[in-house]
Amino acid sequence: MGSGVIVRGQFTSRHGRAPSSNNDSRPHFRRVLAGAAAGIWLVWAAADYAQVRTSLPVLLSEVAPPAIDRGLRDADPPRAPRADGSSPLRELDEPFLRGSLIVKFRPGTQTDTRRALLAQVDSTGGAPVSYAPFEVVAIDPAADPEEAARRLDVQPDVEYAQARYRVYPRFVPNDPLYSRQWNYPALDMERAWDINQGATPAITVAVLDSGVAYRAAFVRYTAQAFRLSPGGPIFRPLGPVDIPFAPAPELGGPERFVSPRDFIWDTAMPLDLDGHGTHVSGTIGQLTNNGIGVAGMAFNVRIMPVKVIAGDWDLIFGSPSVGTDDVVARGIRYAVDNGANVLNLSIGRLGPPAPALRDAMTYAVSRGAFVAVAAGNDAETGNRVERLAEFAPEIEGVVAVGGIGRDRQRAFYSNTGSYVEVVAPGGDSRVGGTEGAILQQTFDFDLVETYFRGPAQYRAPRFDAFTFEFLQGTSMATPHVAGFAALLIQQGITAPAAIEAAMKRYATDLGRSGRDDEYGHGLINPRATLRGLGLAR
Amino acid sequence: MRTGLRSPVDHEPQRHRDTERILVLTEIHHRLCASVPLWLVAVGFVAVAASPAEAQTREFMFRGFADVGSTTFTAGQSFDAVLGSDRGAVLGGGLELVLPQRVSIAMRASRFRRTGERVFVFGDQQFDLGIPVTVSIVPVQLTGGYRFDDGQRLVPYAGGGIGWHRYRETSSFAEEAENIEEVFRGFQVLGGAEIRVVPWAAAAFEVEWATVPDALGVDANSVAREFQESNLGGTTIRVKIAVGR
Secondary structure (H helix, E strand, O other), X not given: OOOOOOOOHHHHHHXXXXXXXXXXXXXXXXXXXXXXXXXXXXXXXXHHHHHHHHOOOEEEEOOOOOOEEEEXXXXXXXXXXXXXXXXXXXXXXXXXXXXXXXXXXXXXXXXXXXXXXXXXXXXXXXXXXXXXXXXXXXXXXOOXXXXXXXXXXXXXXXXXXXXXXXXXXXXXXXXXXXXXXXXXXXXXXXXXXXXXXXXXXXXXXXXXXXXXXXXXXXXXXXXXXXXXXXXXXXXXXXXXXXXXXXXXXXXXXXXXXXXXXXXXXXXXXXXXXXXXXXXXXXXXXXXXXXXXXXXXXXXXXXXXXXXXXXXXXXXXXXXXXXXXXHHHHHHHHHHHHOOOOEEEEOEEOOOOXXXXXXXXXXXXXXXXXXXXXXXXXXOOOOOOOOOOOOOHHHOOOEEEEEEEOOOOOEOOOOOOOOOOOEEEEOOOOOOOHHHHOEEEEEEOHHHOOHHHHOOOOOOOOOXXXXXXXXXXXXXXXXXXXXXXXXXXXXXXXXXXXXXXXXXXXXXXXXXXXXXXXXOEOOEOOHHHXXXXXXXXX | OOOOOOOHHHHOOOOOHHHHHHHHHHHHHHHHOOOOOHHHHHHHHHHHHOOOHHHHHOOOEEEEEEEEEEEEEOOHHHHHHHHOOOEEEEEEEEEEEEOOOOEEEEEEEEEEEXXXXXXXXXXXXXXXXXXXXXXXXXXXXXXXXXXXXXXXXXXXXXXXXXXXXXXXXXXXOOOHHHOEEEEEXXXXXXXXXXXXXXXXXXXXXXXXXXXXXXXXXOOOOEHHHHOOOOOOOEEEEEEEEEEEO
């Protein structure tokens, strides 16, 4: 191993120093030695066992071979689309975590009162968590967390209580195809870039997502056994696997990224094990005008990777968190407290309301950060309310983003409702096929989603090979708005509420005249917004 | 009613002078703008009619003048937002004819030009966008006036007239259609006092109020629309040097 290599050194060295028996005639000394050896062995075994059970990743190396550029994927057979909550792995899960709740007590609530309230749901209590005004309290894993939350929520000393609902990426991956980016001309970005060439590194956009391919590393994980579907074949445990990571070449060097944070693995290394966050980051800030690959909206900004949702491999590797309301809320506060000007939330969930997230987004705006959040991809499957987006109209500075296709019509998946505020290109494969989606750089999914090949060919993934992939969803629309917000901040519109007002004012009205539930105020118009107002024109 | 350009004074000397004066004003009225309000004609008429008999014995006075002043714009919020101030310096000059009856007719052109930046306005917040925008206003004004000249060195005067205000606004990154060059019609009234410095030169201090309605606030990308201001006029104070006799 080269420099910087950490290979569970504590275990190796302990093993190497394990005392061997000798000819010492003193029985008590031999007993001491034997006891010590047994103790060390037990500690080692327990630690190794814990290592496997909790699957904590081990950073093997901070360097890795250069990224593999596998170009535009235009000859792959169509892959089965993945939608939020439709992942085979996720179908095994409930929409919330059992065994805990999110509770925010009103200020001034005494400790005794808190204990009494928590006792009503058989909770043994909880502890404050970082970047959060609420507590995550433990309850009986067999209890229904929604019911327990309802009981607490009506108490006068409780501001809100909710289950820990899982949050998912908001995208509908498309058949892998090729060609070019129609989305920027659709937004008149060429003329907008005349006015503002991609902002500057003074602006930081936080990508709260599945992580970002932002650095090189070799990391050792432990892959556990799993099923893709109930009753389906078991994918064997791969055991410890060394996974290579590389930074996405089209996202730039290390200076591009600030304050990385992983709330899924609770580390400062938010590696993307999915590809969603990397694709989203590309729309925000893909290197542009460098003669390589594709373009991004605000190609000079800094990116803050904040990992708040888990990809399938995070689950297979046994991540300690999977992306719940509390995790996302903490990620939002972390990003704001660490200087993010814009937050991109290409994530969401259905189910009950999310007061913890409303709280966090209100906090973000109060600290001067603009928030773009996906309106959801559920239009054809019930058009249920997207909980992260539903309170966007109530918070000036938080904008819920719907998706359109290249025909400037609402994309088939894009949610409708009173909370849709603007639309942006999210892609629509029903209009123009694969090329109707949004093209950015991300992982070569063939080397990531190896479990789709069946148990026989299933193997460890690698996150150092990149392609330009077409994806669609409001996840893809949202970073257009986040990048746009970065341009506006650079241009001088710094207040989140004013950014939202400017976006709405200059939006190109689509659909019914005026604001409507399909397109909100219309398609964002960066060029007109950046130009602002003259004296008479 | 005459329709030609010839002056009735030159070519029809047999007419009564007061009638001729009316005809002069009527000619101007028709030549310059068919819709000059009657009150303006009336002002001229009253001024001439009220001239004391002894004044009619004075000589014609023809002179040129130059002036410098400061205009406070009626659309103050809009000018302040884009140009950083609701007022600005104006340079001007023109020609003036003073009739023996203490009546003056002046043609004046001036220029205001300033560069600011485009903005976005949200509530009571304003955000400067750093995109240069240059505004120039060139009014050409025809003003009739009356001089309260009773032989004293200080001569008060007052008047009113019509103006054509060429408004030009250009900004960086603008397409041709996004710049403006238009002429708006307005009216002005003024008053001042002139002091003769030497027999052939005088200095004056003057206050003018001009109205140029419906010039601003039409376009959706206008900050004037945001502030519901539409008048391009303003109040100008200026000092003037007139040369000639």
